[in-house]
Amino acid sequence: MSKGYWVTVYRAIKDPSKLAAYAQLAAPAVAAASGRFIVRGMADEVREQGLKERTVVIEFPSYEQAVAAYESDAYKKALEALGDGAERDLRIVRGAE
Numbered sequence: 001m002s003k004g005y006w007v008t009v010y011r012a013i014k015d016p017s018k019l020a021a022y023a024q025l026a027a028p029a030v031a032a033a034s035g036r037f038i039v040r041g042m043a044d045e046v047r048e049q050g051l052k053e054r055t056v057v058i059e060f061p062s063y064e065q066a067v068a069a070y071e072s073d074a075y076k077k078a079l080e081a082l083g084d085g086a087e088r089d090l091r092i093v094r095g096a097e
Helices: 016-032 063-071 073-082
Strands: 004-013 036-042 054-060 086-094
Touching (some): 004 063, 016 063, 016 073, 016 086, 054 063, 063 073, 063 086
Antiparallel strands (some): 004 086, 036 054
């Protein structure tokens, strides 16, 4: 069974207070789904036309748990709190076996 990962990049943070409200709700929702933050912060270096954006990588025990965490009621509440506070790209990917 492959691990699952959320890979998120923040293109723009429009309202830091909404992002903070999201973080307060998202962290426990991720933890409840056995997610573990492995990267959280601004890129130190960018290469190959990359952008210096906030990047977050969360590891889950399985791909299925990563999907279920995103679809959970707890995480939906976090997304509601975020609203239009940030422009971001979130992908759910399978880990290499």
